[in-house]
Amino acid sequence: MIQTSPAPDLPFSFAALDDRLEQAGVDILISSSRHNLAYLLGGHRHHFFEAAEAIGVSRYLPLLVYPKGRPDEAAYIAFRNEKDSLQNRALEGRALWPATVRPAASGVADAVALAIDHIRAIGGPGGRIGVETHFLPWLAGQALRDAFPAHGLVDANRPLERLRAVKSDAELDRLREASERVVAAMQAVMRSTRPGTSKRAIERALRREEEARGLLFDYALITLGTSLNRAPSDQVCRDGDIMSLDSGGNLDGYIGDLCRMAVFGEADAELEDLLGEVRTVQDAARKPLAPGVRGGDVFSFAQAALAALPSAASTTFVAHGMGLVSHEAPRLTAQGPISYPADDADLPLEAGMILSIETTLQHPRRGFIKIEDTVAITPDGHVGFGDEGRGWTRAGLEAPPRQAGP
Structure with missing residues (x-):
């Protein structure tokens, strides 16, 4: 029986x-990412x-x-040592849905x-085979071309990406939680970091x-003082410095990716x-x-606000989709820092879509100033996930937590 609503x-x-x-x-899909x-x-x-996907010579x-x-007639082809995990899922009442595993x-x-054998067992591909060309060795x-020479291979990334673009309620809950936990973690670090601490620390x-907070740490992009270099290093923070923390952490694979600002001391009027x-700019883009x-x-909403600002020449704006992948559909520009076609720029936003919206000001005297927000499209508008801490956070106001070991 064909399922017409989500399990x-x-x-x-x-x-x-x-x-x-x-x-x-696409007549038959082979997913590999x-x-x-x-x-x-x-x-x-x-x-x-x-941690790593290499084993033996493969x-x-x-x-x-x-x-x-x-x-x-779907099949999941798994690694041989995956059988225990699959058995545990079945014992817990969470068996995978494909009839053939x-x-x-x-x-x-x-x-x-094994995939080729299964395709032949169910009568062949029928038509074109969709594969994830960027994620298939x-x-x-x-091997697929040799097995089915009369059937073309086409890229299936686009249909899968558009399917993922509209999140379910459960996915939205994970993204909200991931965003809130990332911001809470960043603010805890900001408040406990003292002058003299290195970017690596x-x-x-x-x-x-x-x-x-139950997240899998993905990365941290950190700036201190007037430097625009965001990579980890031995640079240390000093009194009066500003600090940006841009971090990704994921919850069950769903990414929270936000950026917040702190200052070691009082933020002056210019800051x-x-x-x-x-x-x-952020608020104009979101409203x-x-x-x-x-x-x-x-981008039109953001650029209209940006053009009127004193620091427009030093400020950039970008927006992109978020979810299981950083920079996924909806893909709204071909001019951003990550190269891809703007396939969704002319399409309407839909409830359940997630946007990461980020504005960066690189000031020649004061340094790197950025806010990155996560925004969910709702049936009647939008809502921000992890909206705490969008102003200056005072750094070093709390004692750092005790750490066990050396």
Whole structure:
């Protein structure tokens, strides 16, 4: 029986997936990226390969084979040591939905061979095969071409990305929690960091604070004083410095990515004005957001406000989608720091979409000043996730927590 509404542990419906594949001309999907597999399988991730995917002379390559309109004939090709995790899921009443689950692969060659065997067993591809071209090893792609020479391989990234763009209520809850926890962790680090602390030590402290809040620490981009360099280093903070913390931490794979500002001392009038300019752009970009608004117009809203500011020449704005991937659909510009086509710029925003909105002012005398917010599109407008701390936070007001060990 074909599912037409989401199962309790799936953030999508098979009908919606089938519709996306039909629009893309895909008859059978082979998904291979970790993010899309986790999405399509209701959050399943194999713990053994969380840190690295290489093993022996090959790599971990799980595959989901999904024939459009026939979810009952789908198969999950898993690594052979995945069987225990899959057994535990079944015992807990959380068995994966594909009727065929084969924890038998030990690398790329046999994973794709098992996928090919399954496709032949269910009658062949029928038409074109959709693969994730950026996430499928060359060896696997060649094997599929050789096995099915009459059927073209097409990129399935776009239909999967558009499917993920509208988040379920459960996904929105995770993104809200991730955002709030990242901001809380950053503010805790800001308030406990004293002059003389290095950027490397700040990064370690932020990792501890995020992990203590149940997040998987992804990264920290840190500036101190007048430097515009955001990489970890031995640079130390000093009295009067400003500090930006831009960090990503994820909850069950869903990313919280925000940036907040702190000052070691009192923020003077100029600093208040400069951060006020950044907030003006952020607020102008956010205010009109609602379902039906053209996605690319978020840049028009921001640029109109930015043009009137004293520091316009030193200020940049960008907005992008967020979720399981940093910079995912809706993709609203081809001119941002990450190169990709603006496929969603002319499409309307929809309730359930997530935008990361960020304004950066690089002041020649005062340094790097930035706010990055996470905004969810709601049926009647929008809401910010993790909106605390959008002003200057006083650094060093609290004692750092005691740490066990050396």
